[in-house]
Amino acid sequence: GDSVTQMEGPVTLSEEAFLTINCTYTATGYPSLFWYVQYPGEGLQLLLKATKADDKGSNKGFEATYRKETTSFHLEKGSVQVSDSAVYFCALSDTYSGYALNFGKGTSLLVTP
């Protein structure tokens, strides 16, 4: 079945550092890929998405490119801020799952001043 693997945290970075959170997936079909963010005490929010190979999702300085050849969707940001501290979830969905989301385990990010 479908699955998502993302790097385990916690990840601690200094402000303005470069961020990469790795995410790889396995899927039988052609899934859509997502990054969700969960800020402390809040619900999940969609950060960015990509629906087909080579698509790049971007939002709030974050980017991720749908790489079919490596089955990856790594999240990157060039310069993190303290306000980016949160838990980041990589996820996929496809028609086989009825569009339910299959989540990775989440990566906790802490950005220090």
Next chain:
Amino acid sequence: GAVVSQHPSRVICKSGTSVKIECRSLDFQATTMFWYRQFPKQSLMLMATSNEGSKATYEQGVEKDKFLINHASLTLSTLTVTSAHPEDSSFYICSARATSPRAAYNEQFFGPGTRLTVL
């Protein structure tokens, strides 16, 4: 737009009682809603898929008689935890998949979650 609410946000109950959690899409119609469960410092696990007007589809290992799901309208789904026990304590999150044209992008909108504590 695309707001999903959950009520209550937090509930504490005694073992053996039943608890109902509501999930509402406030400004859009959702033919499909999903219920997830999140354990501390872990990922979200899909419990069931709820389609308006039909029976919910439960994931393997989820007891349908314990977690009753009703999706009576295009804007409301409810999850009832029956005869709750301490091991049912968790964070329950719903999401709603908007009908077309948003549905074409597989976009789901998440509620803020409900923290259930069973004593």
